[in-house]
Amino acid sequence: MIRSMTGYGKAQVSFEGKKYTVEIRSVNGKTADIGFKTSQVPREAEPELRQRLAARLQRGNIDLFITPEQEDNGVESYFNTELIKRYFVELQTVFTGMGQDVTASDIAAALLRMPEVREVRKKDPDPREWEQLSDCIDKAADDLDAFRIKEGARLGQVLLAHTDLIEEYLHMAEQLDPERSATVRKKLDERLSGLDSEISIDKNRLEQELIYYLEKADITEERIRLQQHCRYFRQTLAQEEFAGRKLGFIAQEMGREINTLGSKAGHAGMQQYVVMMKDELEKIKEQVLNVL
Numbered sequence: 001m002i003r004s005m006t007g008y009g010k011a012q013v014s015f016e017g018k019k020y021t022v023e024i025r026s027v028n029g030k031t032a033d034i035g036f037k038t039s040q041v042p043r044e045a046e047p048e049l050r051q052r053l054a055a056r057l058q059r060g061n062i063d064l065f066i067t068p069e070q071e072d073n074g075v076e077s078y079f080n081t082e083l084i085k086r087y088f089v090e091l092q093t094v095f096t097g098m099g100q101d102v103t104a105s106d107i108a109a110a111l112l113r114m115p116e117v118r119e120v121r122k123k124d125p126d127p128r129e130w131e132q133l134s135d136c137i138d139k140a141a142d143d144l145d146a147f148r149i150k151e152g153a154r155l156g157q158v159l160l161a162h163t164d165l166i167e168e169y170l171h172m173a174e175q176l177d178p179e180r181s182a183t184v185r186k187k188l189d190e191r192l193s194g195l196d197s198e199i200s201i202d203k204n205r206l207e208q209e210l211i212y213y214l215e216k217a218d219i220t221e222e223r224i225r226l227q228q229h230c231r232y233f234r235q236t237l238a239q240e241e242f243a244g245r246k247l248g249f250i251a252q253e254m255g256r257e258i259n260t261l262g263s264k265a266g267h268a269g270m271q272q273y274v275v276m277m278k279d280e281l282e283k284i285k286e287q288v289l290n291v292l
Contacts (some may be wrong), residue, residue, distance in 0.1 A: 004151035009144025244291035
């Protein structure tokens with residue numbers, strides 16, 4: 001059963017009173033393009049997590065979101081007490097030397113306005129917290145995969161419906177083939193009958209050329225190959241788990257046969273069915289882009 005590349009997964013976890021919501025969203029893409037839309041993933045853990053998600057989710061433009069219930073900027077601030085003591089002594093000495101009567105409260109108020117006396121440090125992450133978050137990410141990835149499977153089932157039905165229509169239009173075009181062949185022969189006979197009666201014609205050579213011309217216009221091989229491609233398309237849908245690229249290649253082969261049918265048709269009714277087959281094939285190609 002195929003999977004869609006479009007999906008959404010969600011999971012939640014609590015750690016020491018703090019609640020996190022993990023969301024993973026994916027849309028179609030040629031490779032696994034994984035973006036972390038969060039600051040909750042430690043930098044040293046990013047490469048391993050990226051590889052794990054790529055192995056689990058295969059392909060797609062994938063975004064990871066981690067939202068804490070209460071926003072935490074992950075930093076702590078401290079007073080640099082040693083710097084404050086040194087500045088206080090220096091300022092007191094300066095003002096005394098200038099004969100200024102400055103109280104300790106005035107100096108303290110001035111010191112607190114100086115940005116250097118307060119240090120901002122990034123909190124050290126708790127390894128246990130990241131372990132819980134990592135497990136939660138895996139659960140969100142599982143939820144995303146379940147979504148993809150469900151969406152893939154719907155997508156498979158749509159692709160089968162378009163394939164059915166291609167085969168139906170092919171059958172209708174096939175019904176017109178005897179009429180088309182008769183029309184071709186009639187046109188050739190009319191053109192030959194219009195030739196000057198004094199012109200000498202080699203009947204055997206003429207018959208050979210007619211056979212050659214009619215064989216070139218024959219659509220049997222293209223019809224059989226297109227039917228085979230449609231069967232292979234169905235088989236791939238039913239049996240392969242990650243079939244997106246292969247389905248794209250099969251659709252290309254189907255397009256070649258339909259184009260050749262169109263170039264050989266030479267019949268207005270048959271050309272209409274060829275156009276209808278092309279329309280269904282374009283819809284297939286659009287949908288296959290979403291298949292994992």
